[in-house]
Amino acid sequence: MTAGTRRADFVVVGAGFAGLAAAARLFAAGSSLVVVEARTRLGGRVETVHHEGYALDLGGSWIGTDHVRARTLVRELGLDTWPCHSDGATIVRDDGSRLDDRRYSILHPLATIDYRLASRRLDRMAQRVSPMAPWTADGASELDGRSLEDWLRRATRTERSRTTLRRTAANIFSSEPSEISLLHALFYIRSSGGLGPMLATTGGAQELLVRGGAEQLAAGMARGLEGSLELGAPVRRIVHGTSGVRVEADALTVEAAAAVVAVPPGTAERIEFEPELPADRSEVLRRMSPGDAVRMADVYDKAFWRDEGLTGEAWGPKLPFSFTHDVSSPGGAPGVLATFFVGERARPIRELSPERRREVALAALVDCFGDRAARPRAHVERDWGSDEWTRGGYCSSMTPGLWSRYGSALRDPVGRLTWAGTETATEHAGYMEGALQSGERAASEALALV
Ligand SMILES: Cc1cc2nc3c(=O)[nH]c(=O)nc-3n(C[C@H](O)[C@H](O)[C@H](O)COP(=O)(O)OP(=O)(O)OC[C@H]3O[C@@H](n4cnc5c(N)ncnc54)[C@H](O)[C@@H]3O)c2cc1C
Structure with a gap:
């Protein structure tokens, strides 16, 4: 990090996918810029670590069928991808039994029908919500006044289908359905083209993995920007006015004509703004569920x-984790299982010691996949919820009442400040693709401001 003051046309706060996409667009428009990032690496919620030469993604990793920007980026950077493995049966660990998903549907026909009907209804309702302006939907304030949980309780008839939908929702949002508004759920589903594509591997959001890890996309976006990057520089204060902005990091100040702020809501809330942000913008930042x-x-x-005909996916109400996925290379050597603890499943595991955490996770994998799961060659973990520069899961969500009362404040520029971040996306919100889209939009807004 440079000490002192730098001046540029634009300053970008945050070097996740949103900030880097904004920076790339501003740079392509011929502007000078400085990107100020708290961490000492690029990529934010996308992080790849290396073990014995093998790349392991610990944050964002899958690129979906419709993730046009991410796919284009992969192509332009000359990176390789492979289709995520999805052949076989998924393990469902339920009420003391270990089932595969084919038997699961046979064993619980009523619950399956109930689950499918409720999912379809949710999908149909989502079609009526504009991802650009959810607050304009018919009956928006009523939809927004309820939590997704409240809707689930009424829309399902069996406890089994309710539990399943609840867990599915938590896996998608990384928040519990009780924490998010129904209108938000509909917005989110609509922005990604429906529940089917969001949950699918082939033809859906979990289609491709990047050989060598998804963090390479961040490095690729930063090519040519080396002189503009200020890493290890947490922004503490942003002074903004009608003619420009001053961004203050620990030892560095950047003065520019406008700023793109591309940090998650929970960390944006900790930056001091001078003058203070409008009340509706502050409320959104303060009240989103991280x-x-x-x-x-x-x-x-x-x-x-794979030898046993399993996908490597597992989930179930009786498991400590939320779900697993096979993220191995196509040949399956080495084999890599990704295990997620999201929403309310994250806290209990976080509170254990590292040794106990590993024990609990491996015991659950043994439960699902047998004894061979007990002795991995390597076990690595990443806790995003307690990370100072993320403070949450995949994406923050609107709690009940926020969209209808303060909706447009999520994206509306404030003076010379524009807002990026996957949370502000109108396409594929919550995904890397959404982050890219939001960065492009915020950069265009910033260019129009000066
Ligand atoms: C476990 C996990 C799995 C996921 N899986 C997928 C997946 O498979 N596919 C997919 O598409 N998406 C996935 N996601 C979501 C995806 O990673 C995010 O949507 C996306 O990376 C968000 O990008 P962003 O730029 O909006 O935010 P971030 O990546 O959070 O970037 C914000 C940046 O701002 C920096 N920052 C914060 N505060 C400050 C400050 N005060 N000063 C300076 N800098 C600051 C942060 O360090 C960070 O670098 C996953 C996320 C997680 C956590």
């Missing part, structure tokens, strides 16, 4: 579960 996520990766010599 979600929660702990992600683990376990590396084995091979993806042994």
Whole structure:
């Protein structure tokens, strides 16, 4: 990090995918810029660590079928991808039994029908919500006044389907359905083209993995910007006025004509703004549900579960984790299982000691995949909820009442400040794709301001 004062046309706060997409667009428009990032690395909620030469993603990793910007970026950077493994049966650990998903649907036909009907209804309702302006939907304030949980309780007839939908929702939002508004759920589903694509591997949001890890996309976006990057520089204060902005990090000040602020709501709230942000903007930042996520990766010599015809996916009400996924390379050697603890599942695991956390996670994997899961070659973890620069899960969500009362404040520029971040996206909000879209939009707004 440079000490002292730098001047540029624009300053970008945060070097996650949103900030970097904004920076790339501003740079392409011929502007000078400085990107100020708290961490000493790029990528934010996308992080790849390396073990024995093998790249392990601990944050964002999958690129979906419709994630056009992310796919284009992969192509332009000359990176390789592979389709995420999804052949076989998924393990459902339920009420003391270990089932595969084919038997699960046979065993619980009523619950399955109930689950499908409720999901379809949610999808149909989402079609009526504009991702650009959810607060304009018919009956918006009523939809926004209820939590998703409240809707789930009424829309399902069996406890089994309710529990399943609740867990599915938590896995998608990284917040519990009781924490988010129904209108927000509909917005989020609409912005990603429906529940089906959000949950699917092939043809859906979990389609591709990047060989060498998704963090390479961040490095790729930063090519050519090396002189503009200020890493290890947490922004503490932003002074803004009609003619420009001053961004103050610990030892560095950047003066510019306008700023793109591309940090998660929970960390933006901790930045001091001078003058203070309008009340509606502050309320949004303060009241969004940050979600929660702990992600683990376990590396084995091979993806042994594939020999038994399993996808490597597992979930169930009786498991300590939320779900697992096979993220091994196509050949399956080494085999890598990603284990997620999201929403209310994150806190209990976080509170354990590292040794106990590993024990609990591995015991649950053994429960699902057998004894061979007990001894991974490597076990790594990432706790996003207690990370100072994330403080949440995949994405923050609007709690009941926020969209209809303060909706437009999520994105509306304030003077010379524009807002990016996956939370502000209108396409694929919550995903890397949403972050890219939001960065492009915020950069265009910033260019129009000066
Ligand atoms: C466990 C997990 C799994 C996920 N899986 C997927 C997936 O498979 N596919 C997918 O598409 N998406 C996934 N996501 C979501 C995806 O990673 C995010 O949507 C996306 O990376 C968000 O990008 P962003 O730029 O909006 O925010 P961030 O990545 O959070 O970037 C914000 C940046 O701002 C910095 N910052 C914060 N405060 C300050 C400050 N005061 N001063 C300076 N800098 C600051 C942060 O350090 C960070 O670098 C996942 C996320 C998690 C956590």
